[in-house]
Amino acid sequence: MTPFSLMHQSKNIRIFRDSDTDMVRAFVIGTITIMICGVTYISMAAGYGTIVPQLFYFPVLYSTYFYRERGVYVATGCAIAYLLIAASFVPPDPVIVGGVVAQALLFIAVAAGFSFFLNRTGTRYGVLLQDDAEAVRLMIAAGENERVEFKLESLWSSDLKKEEIDASESSEVRKYRNNASRFIIARSIAGFLNTDGGDLIIGIREDRIHNMIQPVGIENDYRKLHEKDRNPDGYRRMLVDSVIRKYIPEIFDTANRFIHISFPVISDRMLCHIRVTPSDKPVFVDNGNEEMFFIRVDASTRPITGKTLTHYILTRFPPS
Numbered sequence: 001m002t003p004f005s006l007m008h009q010s011k012n013i014r015i016f017r018d019s020d021t022d023m024v025r026a027f028v029i030g031t032i033t034i035m036i037c038g039v040t041y042i043s044m045a046a047g048y049g050t051i052v053p054q055l056f057y058f059p060v061l062y063s064t065y066f067y068r069e070r071g072v073y074v075a076t077g078c079a080i081a082y083l084l085i086a087a088s089f090v091p092p093d094p095v096i097v098g099g100v101v102a103q104a105l106l107f108i109a110v111a112a113g114f115s116f117f118l119n120r121t122g123t124r125y126g127v128l129l130q131d132d133a134e135a136v137r138l139m140i141a142a143g144e145n146e147r148v149e150f151k152l153e154s155l156w157s158s159d160l161k162k163e164e165i166d167a168s169e170s171s172e173v174r175k176y177r178n179n180a181s182r183f184i185i186a187r188s189i190a191g192f193l194n195t196d197g198g199d200l201i202i203g204i205r206e207d208r209i210h211n212m213i214q215p216v217g218i219e220n221d222y223r224k225l226h227e228k229d230r231n232p233d234g235y236r237r238m239l240v241d242s243v244i245r246k247y248i249p250e251i252f253d254t255a256n257r258f259i260h261i262s263f264p265v266i267s268d269r270m271l272c273h274i275r276v277t278p279s280d281k282p283v284f285v286d287n288g289n290e291e292m293f294f295i296r297v298d299a300s301t302r303p304i305t306g307k308t309l310t311h312y313i314l315t316r317f318p319p320s
Contacts, residue, residue: 025066029074033059037081044089053082053103060107064114075111079104133264136273139199140213140266144299147196149188150204150213154239154272155224157181176287179246185239186247186285191294191301192276193251193258193283194316198296203271217269232263235272247285282313 036055043052056078064071086100139148157173157180165177172180185200192198202221205214222230225238239261245252251259260275284291293309294301304312 025063029059029063032062033074033078033081036078037085040082041085041088044085056082056107057110060111061114064111065118071111071115072108075107079107082107132262132273133266136199136201136264136271137266139201140204140215143213144206146296146298147192147198149192149198149200149299149301150206151185151188151200151202152205152216153218153221154181154185154202154243155221158224182243183247183285183287186243187292187294188301189244189259189274189276190248190283190285191296193248193279194294195278195296197276197278200274200276201271202274203269215266215269215271218272219270232270235263236261239272239274247287248283249286251279251283280317282317 033056036052036059039055040052060071060075060078063074082104083100090096090100140150142148144150157176158178160168160173160178160180165173168174170180172184176183185202188200192200203216203218205216206212207214218235221235225234228234229238240252240255244255244259251257258277258279260277262273262275263270264273265271282293284293292303293305293313294303295312296302
């Protein structure tokens, strides 16, 4: 296997996955919507227009479940189609017209509400293994940004010798010693939790000089685990127990709401993909001596303190 390299693209690209499965789903959504438009037109022409519009909720809910951001667009399209059809048959009665407009707006409201519910509960929408690999492939192609971060390993500091730690120029290594790499992973996760969510991909080597990205996999991390744990389940347990439980304990019991771990294979290399959804409350990293608050700024994770922290929390997590 020859690892591939990719040129960085714009840092602000929002990634949407368009795998073969996505194409099939788009075809299904489009076909169902067109059929519903036809049924709605015929029913309204025959004078039966009160129940049939509810059929539009099928493509609205289906698209929102699989593609949360896109669901609102589908709902908007359904609303416009419904209004255009109704315009040919609805009499100019303010009450009736108001009811039609309210029904159209309800499509959008339902999509927005369902999307909000899925994000709040951390429910992972239907992602097949090939979909996840394709999503990660697109993230690698676009490079790091405010929603995507790459790490080479999560256990690189675990076998550092005392002499290497003392001679290191890294403040994290000198402070956290053999736990430095785990702390850095926890910091990245917390940054995504406190901002807009995002994707942390482990097993990626970045060559910033030549502007290249190389998927190398997590095999080096495997060698630092107990032999029985050198598999995806063991790696997941390591992340949960020695990263989330240790450094982000306040979300440990509800971690499944916000953190989803998968292991896509890219160019014959197994990566670890940590998908993080935004938290509904401030999340601090506990290093044992202090609690630290991190946010995602552009393509980096940064701590904030003092008045900046107070203002950010009041703005990002307003009291209910």
